[in-house]
Amino acid sequence: MNRWLVMLMKIHIHPLLWIVMAFAILSGQIKPLFCLLIIVFIHELGHAAAACYYHWRIRRIFLLPFGGAVEVEEHGNRPLKEELAVILCGPLQHVPLQLMAWFFMEASFISHDIFTMFTFYNMAIFLVNLLPIWPLDGGKLFFLLLSAYYPFQRAHALAIKGSLVFFILLTGGLLLFAPLQFNGWVLLTFLAYSLVMEHRQRHYVRVRFLLERYYGKKEQKVEKLIPLRASAEEKVYEVMARFQRGCKHPIIIERDGVKMSQLDENELLHAYFSDRRTTSSMEELLLPY
Secondary structure (H helix, E strand, O other), rough: OOHHHHHHEEEEHHHHHHHHHHHHHOOOOOOHHHHHHHHHHHHHHHHHHHHOOOOOOEEEEEEEOOOEEEOOOOOOOOHHHHHHHHHHHHHHHHHHHHHHHHHHHHHOOHHHHHHHHHHHHHHHHHHHHHOOOOOHHHEEEEEEHHHHHOOHHHHHHHHHHHHHHHHHHHHHHHHOOOOOOHHHHHHHHHHHHHHHHHHHHHHHHHHHHHHHHOOOOOOOOOOOOEEEEOOOOHHHHHHHOOOOOOOOEEEEEEEEOOEEEEHHHHHHHHHHHHHOOOOOOOHHHOOOO
């Protein structure tokens, strides 16, 4: 079956969107609901199409009231340029959407009032998704930026902490300026749940990253080599906590600043996952069984 058709079959409506749809129908807000669904669908289709183009393994696509979520099976080991493209292809859809709405208004297919309403929702969803809070697009961009300078585990922890700070600021702003905004509280509820779950699963996220690095595509292009210096007494899991995205690590083992030997990162991953040498030191990896 065509992979683009398979992608479309993986679209699901998130329960939060069903709630918003129910309130919109009960209150007679059919036109705003229709505008919202179009914007959310095209926004998320942009992410999914880019992921499909790069042959990412898409598990499912969730549509939310303020965007969506494309769940993939890549676990942080795709090239940073690919991840950047997949993230940006969602927000970029708002530009042609706005141009199309303007064209329809000029051609008298829609009224000026509908154009104004569409513009409001289009800009609102665009700006909300750029907030640096996980798992919004802005939060993923924040994580990606951190990943370019910090090891994966450290970048993930900083992204969660930074998202929490912005979440608190967003909550305070909503309480001060729009305490009765229902959609705002729906958004905050989703973000709070997502942050709590991401924090609880942080060890699982790290293990998935390492497993994908070990068992993933061997032909995948390595962007750069970054040697890691490790003391002889350092544990295997401590060294792997310094693994960074978008690169491969030769491991230089030292004692008192003098090089003892060098290992490939796959030798550490093999020792950890296949040989179960989870608490071994780097020096012990050099010794025969």
